[in-house]
Amino acid sequence: MTIRGMVVNAEQQSVLVAARDLHKSYGENHVLRGVTFDALRGRINVIIGGSGAGKTVLMRHLLVLERPDSGAVLLDGEDITTLGDLKLNAVRLRFGMVFQGSALFDSMSVFDNVAFPLRERGGLSRREIRDRAMDKLTVLGVADAAERFPGDISGGMKKRVGVARAVVTEPEILIYDEPTAGLDPLAARNVDRLILTTAEKFGVTSLVITHDMATCLGVGDRVSLLHAGRIRTTCLPRELFGSDDPVVREFVAASGVAP
Numbered sequence: 001m002t003i004r005g006m007v008v009n010a011e012q013q014s015v016l017v018a019a020r021d022l023h024k025s026y027g028e029n030h031v032l033r034g035v036t037f038d039a040l041r042g043r044i045n046v047i048i049g050g051s052g053a054g055k056t057v058l059m060r061h062l063l064v065l066e067r068p069d070s071g072a073v074l075l076d077g078e079d080i081t082t083l084g085d086l087k088l089n090a091v092r093l094r095f096g097m098v099f100q101g102s103a104l105f106d107s108m109s110v111f112d113n114v115a116f117p118l119r120e121r122g123g124l125s126r127r128e129i130r131d132r133a134m135d136k137l138t139v140l141g142v143a144d145a146a147e148r149f150p151g152d153i154s155g156g157m158k159k160r161v162g163v164a165r166a167v168v169t170e171p172e173i174l175i176y177d178e179p180t181a182g183l184d185p186l187a188a189r190n191v192d193r194l195i196l197t198t199a200e201k202f203g204v205t206s207l208v209i210t211h212d213m214a215t216c217l218g219v220g221d222r223v224s225l226l227h228a229g230r231i232r233t234t235c236l237p238r239e240l241f242g243s244d245d246p247v248v249r250e251f252v253a254a255s256g257v258a259p
Contacts, residue, residue, distance in 0.1 A: 016041040022071035033229035049226035096171035102162035104150040111146040136164040192218040213255035
């Protein structure tokens with residue numbers, strides 16, 4: 001199989017995270033209607049869809065912040081939706097989260113924001129925490145801002161700090177929640193480059209949840225289009241443009257993005 005111009009072997013194609021026939025309703029509102037997809041290990045996996053498609057609810061299920069009415073979320077083949085709280089806490093350590101608005105603590109310095117997850121987890125000395133936090137800030141190009149506060153840095157720097165905080169615990173899987181929402185096109189493409197850089201430098205499996213077709217084409221190794229609580233297609237991003245599915249064609253046309 002070829003992904004982003006590279007031939008990848010069977011091991012590289014292995015599934016790390018999978019959803020299997022996920023259903024979730026809130027009263028009469030049936031949000032997830034049998035969602036099934038695979039996220040490949042070590043790749044940038046994109047879930048794209050418009051507002052109301054069910055992206056946020058799906059993300060919460062992948063982290064088992066909610067449990068499905070039926071179906072399964074598999075991590076390395078194990079259904080994690082059936083685990084008790086103690087085992088789930090251990091599973092969640094394998095995930096990192098980059099929030100839509102970066103979600104930094106305004107009262108903490110950049111360094112303290114990044115160090116926070118390590119302090120909460122415990123087990124490391126102050127020097128180890130400092131070394132790990134500064135290493136991630138350095139790799140992501142924001143070490144000079146370590147003693148500044150979120151209100152004193154740019155939006156792009158905040159996004160980098162948010163990524164540093166997400167990867168400081170060295171997760172296997174990094175989830176991005178609408179990473180380009182509310183950004184102008186130039187800033188959005190800078191975030192796309194950040195996603196690519198993070199995947200390359202930290203070797204994480206990335207799961208990008210977005211409505212942005214430009215991001216999908218720019219970073220994705222594989223894309224699943226979510227519409228009305230169902231996955232309509234899973235393919236290489238460029239293959240969306242040749243889809244026979246009218247829903248996929250309509251979404252692509254409405255995005256205004258050319259192949």
